[in-house]
Amino acid sequence: MNERDIRQALKRGQAAVEAGRVPAFDRVWSAADQRLAARRRRRYVAVGFVAALAVIAVASGLLQPRQPDWEYVDPEVFATGTSWHAPSDVLLPEHRIDIYEEIPVLIESTEIDGGTLL
Amino acid sequence: MRDSDVLDNNPHVSRSALEAIHGQVFGWALSRCNYEQVVAEDLVQQAYMELLTGKAQFDGRSSLKTFVFAVVQNLARSRFRRRARHLQLAQQAMPEEMVATPIEPDSNDAVWRAVQQLPPRQRDVVELVFCRDLSIEEAAKVMGVSTGTGRVHYDRAKRALRKRLRDE
Numbered sequence: 001m002n003e004r005d006i007r008q009a010l011k012r013g014q015a016a017v018e019a020g021r022v023p024a025f026d027r028v029w030s031a032a033d034q035r036l037a038a039r040r041r042r043r044y045v046a047v048g049f050v051a052a053l054a055v056i057a058v059a060s061g062l063l064q065p066r067q068p069d070w071e072y073v074d075p076e077v078f079a080t081g082t083s084w085h086a087p088s089d090v091l092l093p094e095h096r097i098d099i100y101e102e103i104p105v106l107i108e109s110t111e112i113d114g115g116t117l118l
Numbered sequence: 119m120r121d122s123d124v125l126d127n128n129p130h131v132s133r134s135a136l137e138a139i140h141g142q143v144f145g146w147a148l149s150r151c152n153y154e155q156v157v158a159e160d161l162v163q164q165a166y167m168e169l170l171t172g173k174a175q176f177d178g179r180s181s182l183k184t185f186v187f188a189v190v191q192n193l194a195r196s197r198f199r200r201r202a203r204h205l206q207l208a209q210q211a212m213p214e215e216m217v218a219t220p221i222e223p224d225s226n227d228a229v230w231r232a233v234q235q236l237p238p239r240q241r242d243v244v245e246l247v248f249c250r251d252l253s254i255e256e257a258a259k260v261m262g263v264s265t266g267t268g269r270v271h272y273d274r275a276k277r278a279l280r281k282r283l284r285d286e
Contacts, residue, residue: 007248013227029133032164035163036170
């Protein structure tokens with residue numbers, strides 16, 4: 001059997017095996033197109049979901065009350081200043097809250113009378 | 119090539135050119151998956167998707183047929199590499215009599231049967247050159263080997279075929 005005969009016999013065999021099995025091009029093409037469209041839709045949904053999560057995260061970050069910033073006090077101002085804030089301020093429920101509505105009476109002699117201690 | 123036919127993401131490919139080689143591409147896909155029609159159709163759909171998205175970019179350096187055949191070949195290779203791993207695990211857990219045997223093409227032709235018995239690379243090169251009318255260089259491109267290697271497979275396949283046909 002020469003090469004030409006082998007080629008022809010192979011082509012016959014191939015044709016017999018593939019006969020009636022090849023689907024129409026249009027069907028395969030449109031199926032591929034639909035799969036692509038479905039894949040794109042899934043991707044958009046995923047991107048939308050991630051974007052929504054990001055928006056929620058940013059919004060919740062913006063809506064949260066801001067903690068007061070630590071402020072730098074210049075040593076010179078500090079030395080000449082007349083006001084003082086206790087470092088324990090951070091433990092108060094609100095920044096710089098006045099915990100003493102009135103000056104407490106510790107002992108009788110500390111009661112205020114006309115601006116002077118008794 | 120009609121202008122309206124050209125794929126958006128693949129300027130050197132047209133729908134009509136693909137339609138012209140569809141039968142050959144499908145035949146090649148069939149032989150890639152043991153002649154399982156559903157799997158072959160899935161492979162061809164995937165190949166068309168790759169072309170539509172431009173993931174497989176045809177630059178016109180080879181023939182479109184060679185290019186699409188190579189796309190199908192690569193898709194089949196990666197698909198069956200994944201599947202082989204799953205199959206191996208499934209077969210380990212399966213009773214021996216339940217393990218499926220590959221589907222044989224139902225052709226009685228002696229030459230066809232002799233080709234099917236060749237080692238995979240030799241079978242591929244014979245199919246591409248003899249049945250699909252590619253040159254050895256093109257067949258090597260599709261198979262992802264050098265032209266020299268393709269030629270070696272081709273010569274060995276021809277020798278083996280002659281011997282088998284003489285023996286029968």
